[in-house]
Amino acid sequence: MPVDKPLRCAIYCRISLARHGETIKVDDQERLCRQVAQERGWTPVDRLVFKDNSISAWRRDVRRPGWEAMLEAIGAGEVGAIIVYHGDRLIRQPWDLEVLLRLADERGIRLASPTGTRNLDDPDDRFILRIEAAQACRESDNTSRRLKWHYEKQAARGITRLGGRGGRAFGFEPDGLTVREDDAAVIREVARRVLAGEPIGAIARDLTARGVTTTTGGPWDHSALKKLMLRPRLAGLVARKGSIVGPAAWPAILPRATWETVRATLERKASGFGYATNARRYLLTGIALCGTCEQPLVVRHNTRPGLTGYGCITRSCTKKVHRAIHHLDPYITGAVIALLNDPMVRARMQPETTVDVTPLESELTEQTASRERWLVAAAEDPRLGPDLLRVTVTRIDARIEELRALIAAARRPTVLDGLWGIDVAGWGRLDLHRRRSAVAALMRITVFASGRRGPGFDAETVRIEQV
Template sequence: MLTVGGYIRISDIGRLGDGRDGKEGLIRQREDVYDLAKLMRCNVHRMYEDKDASAYKRHVKRNDFEAMVIDLERGLISGILAYNIDRIARQPRDLERLIDIYEQARRPMAFATTSGDYDLTTADGRFQARIYVTIANKFSADAARRVARQKLAEAGDGRPHKGQRAFGWMDSVRIDEREAELLTIARKDIIDGKKVATVHREWTELGIRSPQTPPGKTIGYTSVKYVLRNPRLCGYRAYIPQEVRERSGRVDPVEWLIERTDGTPVRGQWETIFTPDEWRELVDVLDARTKTGKGRKAGSTVTKRLLTSIARCGKCGSGLSSGTYARGTTSYEKYGYYYYCRKADGGCGSLSRSGPPVEDYMEKALLGNLMEQTTSLQSAPKEDPEPAAAKATLKQIEADKVEARRLRADGLFSLAEFVREIRRLEEKEQETKEKVSDLSAAPARAGSTAARVVREWGNYTIDMKREEIRKRVEAVVVQPVGKGGAQRGAFRPDLIEIIWK
């Protein structure tokens, strides 16, 4: 009596969409395989079972199929029984692996299905098996093409994706309030200068998981970047073809927006978390960091020190690095770390200064500068010549409109000339009004931003503080103290020069 392996497989556990979970198919296949074994008088060594595993998609690894191939090679089983050959293989390469084993076997072998037997040890049997697998492969390719076309049409209509829920939503339509709040806070913080690596660390500490996170793990860094760039956040519909996902893995959804014939993005039929402008602003900030090299580099983490590379050596001009004092020393207990000019980075190597006093001085100077901006902008400002000129232009446009009406009334303007002139003046008027509005709002926005930074400074992370400093400061120049000066005296602010932008 031959000892064989039974193989059963189904591709769509939990995703049939008709109230079933797909397990019924596995049960039926198992029963049919055992009936076939009784008919052939074979002993079933093991039932190899792959759930939710496609035999057509190249990137899918079928664990029990691989185990069955190994057992067949080792001689633990001398054949395979299945409901149908397409359960075993839909890619010719998988069948060829089995054929190699059958051709080299020096023992009786079986390869049978409920629809027929295939003697893989003979040329005719291999020919028949190859034909059926090729047909199954063509059927799968046609089905995949039809499904892809249907999904593209649904995307063009703005219908939500039917698969696994996206981060930020309870299902395909309704927002998950907790995750939406995390995304809203992250967007604001990143625009204010926080790095994605910091957001990832904070989410990890909170135990945040995405729908794709493996059990027992927390959300990954690339997943955080992906969910922040997801066009779904503002209601835009994207569609990434399955073959692209299989070939490239996770791709940037921003590049796969669905657009209407007029070039505008298709809007989806679900609740949104950001407005389109808010999402675009976030994506622009993330893209700008990538282009300027300020993103997360391989093997790096968030910058630990406030003034690394912002502080510069007053002797040679090189950006300062930071180091930690030796544990147990007085300097370590008092300051912890220091800034120094590093020879390995091209510096002179002749300057070193305790870190916290320099940082405290810089922070106080920055906050003082911001408070002065807030105070000066709140007081009655002198009229800016640019807004004043724009307001004068508006007055002139109004006078020109009155003149055009008079000329028309006197018959000196034809109707066509009058309409063209009025339209030109109205367009110019609208442009000028928008300019006046922007110029008037600019000081208020600047004052509001400065006041917000002062108010929230205590809650800013190091990278957020660094971003604010970089916006307003060209460099913090640290002058040498002189021999023994750093050890003898107290902190000397006269040796620190802040170069404002």
């Protein structure tokens, strides 16, 4: 092979996907490019070696820092040649080529790879490069289309990409299909605590304190734990583009009705719990309302023993109220326990379902079997095109979703489950989050200013309305 005129050359290496940040493949590309430089007598400069590891060149909105740095070096006149392992490592879209050609104008930059050399200043070479870029763009589009159809078929069969960091999804083994029981126990615990009214942030802190970590070994926080509990995967469901498309190929960790209730609980905007700093310490903070301005009461501390209480801090309130904690908490506790032992309240708030779900469950079984028969037939008969399969499966899935919603509605758990008939001792054993949730679920509390002075408690200044 003839030796060219010595040139200062840049080396560009790129790979679209590198697992766990590995660099071996781009390092191999650099080694081969240096061999090309040696054969041609070109001079590679270490600071002109540019790498984009695990970065695609197909999407226009994806930045390539190495590519951008190389263009700057070309514009500064530091580069006489570029060596790349293969042309598609450098260019996957025509606009990339045009940017490169614009900078290369009048500079006579050479482009080399183990498969040959192009002169970016030569019209014939530019023509060939434009054809190659168009072919690479077409192949990228075809690959994208094939992958989208593949993922749609996989989703229809109840299979989805595992995704996530740490090599697996929390709750499952790396294969994405086998449940990891110790993780599953954590997920079920979190679901119970969320339905009991405990804040997701408090649960995350408790898990971290106990040494329970994410799949990457990091601590749990509010955001990470909430995202985990919102995933349809936990209920044995496959989601595609934000919508549930059907049952999954893996077993459910949570019953669907439970997961849907957890999701609704987490997505519902918190109301009346704006004072997070002391909401975890007192029963009625943010729940009891001022009878004058109807704003939530907060804890007001006093240096005198026994005077710490709930008070209004709204500046515009004309007649602020204040009630001692040691008076108001026991009064409300008694009222809550009375309601939880009232059969009429229970019948109203948790009525026995009159819906016979047996026919719904039978139809659900038949619809699920029908769906599976269509998928098997599509796999065996190529005449059943993707459009027919998609329309049919979508129609069946819509009915399955409707049936599941009807069944779930008849069995939906609430934050009051397990509390009906509770006594004083049982109430005292509940954690504060559970007690606060029960109070908020059962009643609206309004505290009015008292017209009398002196010690004691005036029950007439507290209005309790059943929710």
